[in-house]
Amino acid sequence: MSGRWSEDRLRAALSVPAGPSSDFDLNTDNPPPSTSLRRAGVLAAFHESDGRLILTKRASGLRHHPGQIALPGGKVDPLDADEQAAALREAQEEIGLDPAQVQVIGALAPHRTVTGFVVTPIIGIVRGPFAPVPEPGEVEEAFTLPFGHIADPASYRIEKRRWLGDWRHYYVAPCGPYYLWGATARILLELARRLPA
Template identity: 50%
Template sequence: MDIEISADGLRHALAPANKTQATSDFDLNPNLRPSGVQWRAASVLVGLQNYQGRWHVVLTKRSSALRHHPGQIAFPGGKIDAEDADSISAAKREAYEEINLPYHSTEIVGLLPAHETVTGFSVTPVVALIDDGFTPTPEPSEVAEAFRVPLTHVLDFENYAIQNRSWQGITRQYYALPYGPYYIWGATARMLRQFSELLHEAQNA
């Protein structure tokens, strides 16, 4: 997909997200969706960076020592704390803590619809442009590795697959977006697909 990435272009593409229903880990498993869940608020930073002349998405591989989701691929992010003003503040704080991304090195361009996870979080993806010269520096206690995925790979729907695995004794389906040695799946892959769908819609409008 050939698309011009700019702050104004992304704001335009993401504008419909305000009217789009939240995505969910249960999109592919609607019969497993629980009722009466008190979703906990969280946010992540979907960072786009022009690296070596190509646009990329910045992702992390979580530390294998973490209690929750060890070794999984994720955006920088986490739960919204009491001292955070909003989801944007939380996403920027988490990105600073996890990959040493300075607050002034991001330009926020919009939000994706919230994503509900099987672990009980309602996650707001915050889309931002990251300064070209930024180099991620992982915080070892949380992040084993930070890496970039070409945006062209993310935007190509043929790179996505629907797979399944057993979790808590139940077979569940999920999106996967493999890239080289990295297995991007679950909530992260679903949010990237939602982002791609909005950019495709804006391109074809």
């Protein structure tokens, strides 16, 4: 039942209280440095028809997380009202998703990244037909993954690699040619864990 798509299940997941998460959850021996965090918003946009989730592969020339699989989004700019506004603006810039086509139904608790961001995941439903149009300077590819993969906690596992001289553990949820990992995988696992049966 974990892979069954319904908007009601998604809404129910957002009603379950949960604390913040971070890239340091699996690395308690390496506490986060005391730095000022930059606010950001990302959009987890599920299509109304079947729950497929829109993701991007970031361009290889970007300063932060080049080449990684990510949810559309970015830092909160001065003209953004909040993280939701930033997530919707960035989704329009990155993949051509009109904010008017997105029904925002809630948000997950903020996630702190190892790169100094505190990211608020905004959860939305895409209404009507939509074909992503990647912005070449930011997005190498836009694609979707099935709700059944995203929603099943069994899709996620822990791996590790060397980073700045230390071993770091992180969540991954590979699917076909796409290696979903790091903050994006951790955020989506938090959602998967809260989905009712």
